[in-house]
Amino acid sequence: METKIKSQALQEFQEATKTISNPELQKWLKEGGKVFGYFCSYGPEEIITAAGALPMRIRATGVDSTELADAYLSSINCSFCRRAFNAGLDGGYDFLEGAIWLNNCDHVRRIYDNWRRKINTPMSHQMSLPKTSTDAQVEWFREELEIFKDKMEKQLGVTITDDKLWEAIKVHNETRQLLRELYELRKADNPPISGADALSVIVASTCMPRTVFNSKIKELLEDLKGAEGIKDYRARIMLLGSILDDPEYVKVIENIGGLVVTDSLCFGTRICWADVDEKAGDPLTALAKFYIQEKPACPRAFDQQEIRAKFVQGLADDFKVDGVIGLRMVMCDLWAGELYMTDIDLKASNVPYLQLEREYGVVGAGQLRTRVQAFIESMGK
Amino acid sequence: MKKHIEQPEKGIQLYKDDKAYLAVLLDALSLDTSEEGEINRAVLKAVLDKYDEILKCIDEDEPFIASWFPYSAEILTAMDVHWWMIAQTAFLGVEAPHINDDIDGSARLLGTDFCTILRLLTYYVEAEKSPKPNALIALLHPCDGTTIAHQLIKHNAKWADVPIFGCDPPYWDDDRSIKYYATEMKRMMDFVTEHTGKKMDIDRLREVCLESNKEYALWQEYNDLRRAVPSPHDWTLGPPQCFAMATYYYPGLPQGTEWFKKLVANAEKRVKEGVCGVPGGERIRMLWFDILPLMWQFDIQPWLEAEWGVNIVMNMFGYTPYTPIDTKNEDTMFYDLAKRSLNDFPMIRQARGVADNFLVDIARIVADYKIDCVVWPGHMGHKDGSANIGMMREKCREIGVPFL
Ligand code: SF4
Numbered sequence: 001m002e003t004k005i006k007s008q009a010l011q012e013f014q015e016a017t018k019t020i021s022n023p024e025l026q027k028w029l030k031e032g033g034k035v036f037g038y039f040c041s042y043g044p045e046e047i048i049t050a051a052g053a054l055p056m057r058i059r060a061t062g063v064d065s066t067e068l069a070d071a072y073l074s075s076i077n078c079s080f081c082r083r084a085f086n087a088g089l090d091g092g093y094d095f096l097e098g099a100i101w102l103n104n105c106d107h108v109r110r111i112y113d114n115w116r117r118k119i120n121t122p123m124s125h126q127m128s129l130p131k132t133s134t135d136a137q138v139e140w141f142r143e144e145l146e147i148f149k150d151k152m153e154k155q156l157g158v159t160i161t162d163d164k165l166w167e168a169i170k171v172h173n174e175t176r177q178l179l180r181e182l183y184e185l186r187k188a189d190n191p192p193i194s195g196a197d198a199l200s201v202i203v204a205s206t207c208m209p210r211t212v213f214n215s216k217i218k219e220l221l222e223d224l225k226g227a228e229g230i231k232d233y234r235a236r237i238m239l240l241g242s243i244l245d246d247p248e249y250v251k252v253i254e255n256i257g258g259l260v261v262t263d264s265l266c267f268g269t270r271i272c273w274a275d276v277d278e279k280a281g282d283p284l285t286a287l288a289k290f291y292i293q294e295k296p297a298c299p300r301a302f303d304q305q306e307i308r309a310k311f312v313q314g315l316a317d318d319f320k321v322d323g324v325i326g327l328r329m330v331m332c333d334l335w336a337g338e339l340y341m342t343d344i345d346l347k348a349s350n351v352p353y354l355q356l357e358r359e360y361g362v363v364g365a366g367q368l369r370t371r372v373q374a375f376i377e378s379m380g381k
Numbered sequence: 382m383k384k385h386i387e388q389p390e391k392g393i394q395l396y397k398d399d400k401a402y403l404a405v406l407l408d409a410l411s412l413d414t415s416e417e418g419e420i421n422r423a424v425l426k427a428v429l430d431k432y433d434e435i436l437k438c439i440d441e442d443e444p445f446i447a448s449w450f451p452y453s454a455e456i457l458t459a460m461d462v463h464w465w466m467i468a469q470t471a472f473l474g475v476e477a478p479h480i481n482d483d484i485d486g487s488a489r490l491l492g493t494d495f496c497t498i499l500r501l502l503t504y505y506v507e508a509e510k511s512p513k514p515n516a517l518i519a520l521l522h523p524c525d526g527t528t529i530a531h532q533l534i535k536h537n538a539k540w541a542d543v544p545i546f547g548c549d550p551p552y553w554d555d556d557r558s559i560k561y562y563a564t565e566m567k568r569m570m571d572f573v574t575e576h577t578g579k580k581m582d583i584d585r586l587r588e589v590c591l592e593s594n595k596e597y598a599l600w601q602e603y604n605d606l607r608r609a610v611p612s613p614h615d616w617t618l619g620p621p622q623c624f625a626m627a628t629y630y631y632p633g634l635p636q637g638t639e640w641f642k643k644l645v646a647n648a649e650k651r652v653k654e655g656v657c658g659v660p661g662g663e664r665i666r667m668l669w670f671d672i673l674p675l676m677w678q679f680d681i682q683p684w685l686e687a688e689w690g691v692n693i694v695m696n697m698f699g700y701t702p703y704t705p706i707d708t709k710n711e712d713t714m715f716y717d718l719a720k721r722s723l724n725d726f727p728m729i730r731q732a733r734g735v736a737d738n739f740l741v742d743i744a745r746i747v748a749d750y751k752i753d754c755v756v757w758p759g760h761m762g763h764k765d766g767s768a769n770i771g772m773m774r775e776k777c778r779e780i781g782v783p784f785l
């Protein structure tokens with residue numbers, strides 16, 4: 001099951017997803033641009049953009065060993081973290097001017113501690129992300145953003161004015177809006193783009209200069225207009241979970257007839273379903289509100305489980321989903337609990353649900369195929 | 382305000398069974414007529430009193446809440462609120478006959494790569510094997526497990542009538558973070574008032590904090606005595622009991638101070654007489670840098686002692702920096718209670734923020750307690766600590782102590 005159109009933009013997105021450093025990023029570096037990596041979908045990309053640098057979400061694409069990282073981390077640490085740290089130790093992120101962490105989970109926050117001791121990235125920065133979401137937390141996070149902004153200014157010798165912040169917010173809001181337009185097309189009975197390709201687009205949106213990405217996704221949206229839709233599927237699937245950045249994994253599901261039409265993933269709706277309020281008085285407050293209260297939350301947000309459940313249910317309804325697949329990275333406590341609750345919630349609304357465990361960077365096609373095949377059959381499709 | 386809570390029968394029964402089981406243990410301990418035996422029995426007596434306190438609340442329809450030790454229980458003492466630690470059954474029931482079935486049951490909920498204590502407490506809620514409090518204070522650090530386990534409880538329809546509140550923990554430990562957390566703890570106090578009807582009396586809080594300061598000072602004195610070679614006590618008496626008495630059973634209460642005085646006097650006497658905590662003599666002084674093994678404590682520790690002459694002189698739960706509370710006014714008290722909550726409590730102090738405390742503490746304990754080797758046991762729940770193994774190994778190499 002494949003996207004029917006040939007699109008230059010789509011090809012570039014697919015390429016960008018296959019490596020850590022894509023051609024557009026390399027061009028940026030060659031022209032003297034700086035790149036800052038961040039470890040979680042709460043990374044304040046807008047401030048990086050406002051500083052004139054390129055924000056990129058850290059991945060471990062193509063890293064097939066954890067040999068170097070194993071000296072520092074243990075086998076009970078999440079495979080994404082082990083591989084990403086391995087990439088850092090191996091020089092895969094030597095091009096970074098800075099790396100940013102939030103205390104998003106126990107594994108990721110410790111990569112900061114290890115990274116700053118072992119890898120010579122010019123700037124390493126850790127932020128304190130609240131776990132609840134009242135106005136007090138917005139205020140706290142605004143201060144965290146301000147501290148980060150000051151550090152960026154010093155690191156790059158620039159001044160990040162409010163105007164620059166608003167400009168960056170506009171660019172990132174546009175990226176989010178364009179991604180939502182892509183999702184909108186996937187609501188159709190015969191979506192013009194496969195889930196695997198849609199994932200490539202989203203991944204590319206986190207590692208290319210955003211203005212370049214925005215113009216390319218516009219091209220893609222143009223190409224997709226009136227394109228022939230995908231008809232040969234058996235079931236419409238939604239994916240849930242944390243870090244899935246490998247279209248090959250989605251392809252396995254799609255090749256047996258499970259068309260992925262939507263998701264609640266870190267590389268997915270959770271980074272594009274809301275916008276930063278451009279009419280607010282203060283850009284940092286607007287950003288803090290966005291990250292703490294407005295953006296679809298992840299399981300670490302203690303007081304937002306009901307909102308998350310409604311978000312998932314709403315997507316399942318809007319995209320006419322037949323079944324939901326929850327993906328839990330082995331050793332991830334947050335998603336173990338979250339998916340346990342999701343299972344109960346989806347059962348209550350009669351949405352078929354399958355939970356799979358996975359390791360980052362491992363597709364495990366045989367087993368995946370068997371489980372998904374059985375799942376699709378169980379839905380009578 | 383005061384609300385009647387329908388208690389699950391199984392939950393009360395299990396609670397009573399555990400109490401009965403511990404009472405038998407107390408009887409058995411009474412065979413040990415030594416001074417140390419008496420000090421240990423006092424701890425078990427405090428445990429049983431806590432069971433009675435909650436059972437009495439249930440009988441008399443008095444509100445009680447579930448909370449956690451790292452919330453500076455002095456606040457609850459001062460408010461005269463009855464409370465029990467929601468993980469109590471998971472901690473204390475480890476020797477109880479039902480524990481293996483419970484662990485299996487909890488694996489069906491959350492698998493086996495999730496902290497067993499947290500798995501058990503969510504299981505007890507799901508299986509209705511826990512008393513049901515009038516309100517729950519959720520702990521949102523030091524790990525992902527606590528954050529999500531409390532969401533599971535909140536999500537559970539069986540506890541839908543239990544209001545829940547969690548203080549948002551900052552990642553840092555500077556002045557700004559402590560002030561932020563103090564405000565969160567004041568919100569927690571309002572929540573407790575709302576659901577128990579009990580109000581804070583600041584003069585009472587001052588009294589409680591002064592008493593708590595005495596306990597902590599004595600705890601420090603005791604820890605200093607453990608530095609002696611040989612150390613006056615082995616694993617059966619000391620760090621875990623100090624932690625339990627100061628933070629849970631008698632926080633800010635004179636009974637706690639009295640207990641600490643006896644412990645210190647006993648340790649002092651033994652140090653003066655050169656009596657060794659390990660019956661066969663102390664050959665290796667160990668830092669066990671985590672929770673002591675709960676389920677195998679009667680296997681591993683005696684074996685370590687008998688086979689190798691190992692004395693676990695210090696463990697993570699016995700070591701805190703003991704910040705005294707400044708009782709000048711409400712703000713200073715809450716500031717220091719928040720500081721204690723964030724920076725002092727064992728496991729929170731090491732695991733909550735950046736890894737530095739882990740390394741600083743290892744270096745300090747090794748030097749102060751003349752430690753011969755450091756063990757990191759790799760508890761499944763401590764994912765953050767397991768990502769510190771390289772740093773710990775390097776630190777131990779630097780200070781010249783073997784690390785396992
Ligand atoms: S699951 Fe949440 S905390 Fe983890 S990486 Fe994704 S957005 Fe960040």
Ligand code: SF4
Pocket residue numbers: 078079080081104105106107108242243329331332333334335
């Ligand atoms: S998958 Fe889970 S453990 Fe891994 S980085 Fe994301 S939140 Fe952390």
